Amino acid sequence: MLLERPGQFAEILRDVRLIPAAVEEILRLGDFEYSAPRVALENVDIGGCEIRAGESILLIQGLANRDPRFWVRPDVFSLRRMPNHPLAFTASPYSRLCSPLTRASVRIALEEVVSSLPRIRLAGQSLRSDCRPPGDRFTVIPVSI
Numbered sequence: 001m002l003l004e005r006p007g008q009f010a011e012i013l014r015d016v017r018l019i020p021a022a023v024e025e026i027l028r029l030g031d032f033e034y035s036a037p038r039v040a041l042e043n044v045d046i047g048g049c050e051i052r053a054g055e056s057i058l059l060i061q062g063l064a065n066r067d068p069r070f071w072v073r074p075d076v077f078s079l080r081r082m083p084n085h086p087l088a089f090t091a092s093p094y095s096r097l098c099s100p101l102t103r104a105s106v107r108i109a110l111e112e113v114v115s116s117l118p119r120i121r122l123a124g125q126s127l128r129s130d131c132r133p134p135g136d137r138f139t140v141i142p143v144s145i
Contacts, residue, residue, distance in 0.1 A: 025079065035059060036059045065087055123144040126142070
């Protein structure tokens with residue numbers, strides 16, 4: 001994601017204190033499509049849309065991270081977005097473990113890339129596959145180091 005934004009990657013190279021902000025933006029805009037099928041237990045109106053008891057709905061959590069009613073310029077990757085509390089994890093018993101581990105993993109990976117490969121750049125078009133699970137859609141990412 002950052003290699004597709006070389007200006008912002010350069011900002012992080014100049015100031016590694018921006019890494020935590022980059023982690024939150026990656027979680028906010030990343031290729032993660034958390035969805036959860038649900039059945040309404042009672043009639044409910046959500047944003048002017050009536051859902052009747054027994055009807056099926058599909059909650060797509062990642063779309064909340066692009067809601068213009070909550071986010072200013074929601075489709076823009078910003079290292080200076082404040083506040084930045086993306087809905088990157090579902091409310092499950094596993095979230096207490098997964099959330100900090102994922103954030104730490106992304107932070108450590110960014111720190112290592114910045115310190116070990118500061119001249120890394122995209123060297124062509126990234127290829128994605130919609131047939132792969134969310135979060136694992138890249139099949140080829142050509143880079144120059």
